Amino acid sequence: MRRITDRQKQVLDYICDFIDEHSYAPSIRDIQKHFGLKSTKGVKDHIDRLVEKGYLNRTEGTARALRVVRDGKKAIKKIPLVGTVAAGLPILAEENIEDYLPVSADMARIKGMFFLRVNGDSMINAAIMDGDLVLVRPQPFVEQGEIAVVRIGDEATVKRFFRFKTRVELRSENPNHKPIVYRDEDEDVRIVGKVTAVLRILE
Amino acid sequence: MRRITDRQKQVLDYICDFIDEHSYAPSIRDIQKHFGLKSTKGVKDHIDRLVEKGYLNRTEGTARALRVVRDGKKAIKKIPLVGTVAAGLPILAEENIEDYLPVSADMARIKGMFFLRVNGDSMINAAIMDGDLVLVRPQPFVEQGEIAVVRIGDEATVKRFFRFKTRVELRSENPNHKPIVYRDEDEDVRIVGKVTAVLRILE
DNA sequence: TTCATAAGTAAACATATGTATAGGAGGGAG
DNA sequence: CTCCCTCCTATACATATGTTTACTTATGAA
Known part of the structure; x- marks a missing residue:
């Protein structure tokens, strides 16, 4: 791929950032304003x-029809690892960003996705093992029984999420762990997001 | 989420499809033409x-600024499972689509991604187990030692890919399996894509 | 110096596109 | 029936946006 100037790279970066933030491309005048x-x-x-x-x-003559060509190198994007989540007992999930992990930009096009490192083996039967990284797509709900990252107060955990008429159950995938049951709204139980993938950085 | 009419659903679906195909949203007139x-x-x-x-x-007054709100149900998209790939001995990878699997639409926004089911345990130490589905992003290269789907003739396999001066090595993650070595270009060895995620459909 | 390129200003132009106004046909609910 | 909603036609309007022409400034290579 041919070399580009610093200025061109700045423009390209801005286009990428804009698309990440808005899900649509900037107009020429958007870019113009940004650079003054x-x-x-x-x-x-x-x-x-x-x-x-x-x-x-580009689709010529069409508004906001720019698309960034990902070339395999640029397809690598830094996704924050926002902490560690317990798959056993719910322990503190640090909200601080521990690190950034290289991931396909394609998989991370949705803003707000993040990684959590899972500790413990309570989800072992779902093949989520200690140390695995789960890619989380933030959303306030999941289907019945889906694996979710759930926050209880300041703690977080990865569990199968079940909502019944009078209670919420967080179930492990390990026969040694019993379901955690929360009745109605007497606990601050909130779904952080759905686990969309299990990732192992192998190198 | 409130109910929508059949017609509205048709429009919504078209918008989704358009975005998937073009990476930018349709204009009102694009939609108008589509429905005649x-x-x-x-x-x-x-x-x-x-x-x-x-x-x-929507961003009002802005061209092609529609964004689909993924609601968990709509976030499910059908990704083709194009066959089975051996993680042990390279066996035939069917090019036919066996099935379609529900996956986060966010993860499948890139056209051309597909699933392969892994057979065998040669990648067991990389925690890719028999029956796992690997999500593959097609690309003609991988970094040294990355896990790739590699095609040799009409067969495919998942291995760590190494390219040296005079040979290509496909290495397993199982001490019982020896590296498969191809010298230079005397074999039709081609990288199909990089394994970007290991997925287990748990429900 | 001369030439080429990068980067930019200034001013228009053409069209793509969102939005609005006015109204009609048909169906379902009360 | 009347009222309301869905879905649609027809016609504009305002502006967002891509594109173009003409010219300037600075930098570096030949």
Whole structure:
């Protein structure tokens, strides 16, 4: 892939960030404003060159129809590992970002996704083992019995989530662990998100 | 989430499909043409209602700024399971689609991703077990030692991929299996893609 | 110096696109 | 029946947006 100038890289980065944040591409004037330029021409030139050099796709004459070409290297994106979650007893899930992990940008296009490291073996029968990283998509609900990251007060845990008429159950996948039951709203139980993948960074 | 009419669902589905295909949202007139309507008003009304009912997000006054609100149900997308791949001896990987699997639409926004079911235990130490589904992002290269789906002739396998000066090695993650070595180009060895996730459909 | 390229200003232009106004046909509920 | 909603046609309007032409400034290579 041909080299690009620093300025072109800045523009490209901004386009990427904008798409990540808005889920749609910036207009030329969005970019213009961001860089404080007084003409659209400069932006147009940069985009033309980024397209020529293969860093962008474009549907001409169409609004906000820029697409970033991921080239395998750029497809690697840093996703925050926001802490450790207990798969056994619910222990504290640090809200601080411990680290950033390289992941396919394709998998991380949704803003707000994050990794949690699972401690313990309570989900062993679901093949989530100690040390595994679960990719979490934040959402306030899951289907019955889906594996969810659930927060109880300041603690978090990964469990199968069941909601019944009068109670919520967090079930382990380990015969040695009994379900954790919360009756109605007498506990601050909140679904953080759904576990969408189990990831092992193998190298 | 409030109910929507059949027609509204058709519109919503089209918007989803359009975004999947183009990576940017359709304009009102794109939708109008698709349904053969003779006015933009009907489309506008449908979108207004889909926004009201929480199925769509919109930035008003901005072109192609529709975003689909994934609600857990809609976040499920059908990804083709294109066959079975051996993690032990390389056996035939059927190119036929066996089935479609429900997966987070977020993870499947990139066109061309697919699942392979892994047979055998040669990658057991990488925690890829018999029957696991690996999500593959097609790409013609991987970094040294990454786990890749590799095709040799009409067969496919999941292995750690190493490229050296004079040979290619496919290494198992099982002490009982020896590396498979291909010297230079005397074999049709081609990387199909990188394993980006290990997935277990638990329910 | 001369030439090429990168980067930008200024001013328009053409069209893509969201939005609005006015109204009609049909169906279901009260 | 009347009222309300869905779905649609027809016609504009306002603006968001991509594109173009002409020119300027700075930098570095030949």
